[in-house]
Amino acid sequence: MSYGPRRRTRLLQLAAGASLLLAMTGCSGGLAGGGGGGGDDGDGPISFGMLAPFSGSESAFGAYMQNGAQLAVDELNADGGVLGRELELVVEDDACDATTAVAGANKLVTEGITASVGGYCSGATLPTLPIFDEAGIPMVIPAANSNELVQGLPGVFLINGTGTQQAAAAVQYAEEIGATTVAAIDDATSYSADLAASFVEQAGDAGLEIAFEETVTPGENDYSAVATELASVQPDLVYWTGYYQEGGLIVRQATDAGYTGAFLVGDGSVDAKFAEIAGPGYTDNVVATFTQTPDMIEGADQWIADYSELAGEAPGPYSTQAYDAVRVMAQAIEDAGSTDFDAVVAGLEGLEGFDTFAGPLTFTDDHTLSGGGFVIVSIDPATNAFVLKDDLQG
Template sequence: MKRFAGFPAALAVALVMAACGDGGGKGGDTVQVGVEAPVTGQYASFGAQLTNGGQLAVEDINAAGGVLGKKLELDTGDDACDPKQAVAVANQMTANGVALVVGGYCSGSSIPASKVYAESNTIQISPASTNPVLTDDRAGPNIYRVCGRDDQQGGVAGKYLAEHFADKNIAFVHDKTAYGKGLADETLKAMNAAGKKEAMYEAITAGEKDYSALVSKLKQANIDVLYFGGYHTEAGLIIRQMRDQGMNTTLMGGDALVTQEFWSITGPAGEGTLMTFSPDPRKNPAAAEVVKRFKDKGIEPEGYVLYTYAAFQAWKQAAEKAQSVDSAEVTKALNDTEFDTVIGKFRFNEKGDPNLPPYAVYRWSNGTYEQLAGDEAPKAAAN
């Protein structure tokens, strides 16, 4: 497995082309494939989800004979959820002739990287980037995702807030990222459409440690529920600082809270936190054998681990239908196939989005998260 760091794109292209000639994806006995993920930085726990999913997928595909008789060779590119670094990684990947890139995680890096993949005819399948722009403003027909979208996720969250907190003061806070602001705005739009108005709308800067000023403002406004559009680190810090100021306020967020690292940050202060995520693929009977293999390796396949695995499965099935790993031929098959994967059966629509089941609401409790029944009322947050 090769690992690319995020150095300047022009140098990356020159070095990789010098080392690899016409690229590992262009011929020979192997096919180059890649994972683009935040291997380092504050989102590295999600990068681990993508790299773990990709490594076992490639291992399993190769053990079953590869794709069209060729073994896969996995490259890993560290985009650190930084747009410029993501473009550099995309240039490295395409120069190396990869046939497929699964990634990235953060929408703010996946969207600019998708332009590079589109221009080079490299298939990109994101397992985790949920901002609608990725496919609404699709850079090319070879760009896909196997996760849901923030307008879907926000629709579920907004309706839940309106129904379960109709008489409460609800604040919205986002972290100014493509993911965080987009999700907060979609949730707010859905909540307003359901007849509930917000009490406050604020923004923070991601990466800061002290949110006491924000918390004081929330406390003064008697906020009962905080909807946070952003990632697990900031969410965890805000929860802890709310508890430090004696606030019982319930926090609700999105799929970026689907990592054990969230509870590592909050501890018991995270009790009762709500979030939206797709139906847990670990409970899919079709995934049982793969889930066991992950656990045998000491890996809990939470969050987007199985989505990454499924992206490789879909590409393999499309390549075998096309009888080719050529991007144009595989793209045609991706558009005209029902895939049977660990996250369920699905097809891609004309935008490159999957027709998977809708989002559900989950609650963190005692260090784990469980899906709530549709009519289940939330429990109070811990003091």
């Protein structure tokens, strides 16, 4: 492959949530001032907006996403731009926080972006959906993947596998290792709760026994209660669907309490800091559901070199998805021959087999991928990095 350029109830809930957050942040743009059909009639740069975490515990992912997106913008501009116009990337911090994300979304709308190519944390991305929709701004979301994101808004598209697809990969892995009893632990955020619920449902359908389900509070240091429960019940596999800060602590504390089963974690925990938090010797039985990173993809050496030259460091998780989000949006605009919202949405819906890191892209009717592309990764004890373990194709 070439890596160069080339319904209703839920909507009301989203709008209500966004309105509440607008009141909290004091923003006056977005829903109130966004305006109608989207697009522009100018001949200046076409602006793509990106909300991502550039502060807080998930800030490393924001940098990966920005650099991946900027690489795509640079390549497209070197190839003549889109509709004969240059692209520019405008970024705002969402800190993986709903209130911050709403403020950032309104700022991007005020700055006149044509399209959105951001979104990492589902809980922060959800309240921005009605803001961009009201302003007539289509969205290609590169990382956030809660099923709640695709509940009927016409301009929302996901290029990361959904929670349902990730949960299916988790169940497949549980069956592959012969697990008969499983547990699920989430942190109550939209992404985590959605993934855990889907895993429990699909595991039950597959005939696996659900040993227990638990929800913890993120940001704490003591998870001894759930650790003790794991050690007592001893499920064959436990699926942690939250983020790496809490995940590393739970693994360490549960192991100390005597749990000996397999730890499976979701893609929000895939970071080298997971092993740092858990500590040496605590991650031998930890694997994760994840989409492939550049180092796992055959033929991506030149892309990695180009990214590294731009960013001054190697690419990390979601750099490729952000890169592809820009390319997908740009191709839809080019195909549409316009930046008009309806025309771009039609262009996105009309993509067939578009070349991406995850494979040929064609959107389903609900604007998700036809296949999630999830694999199983494990932790390299020498580097603490997650590396490919099982492509789930066997």
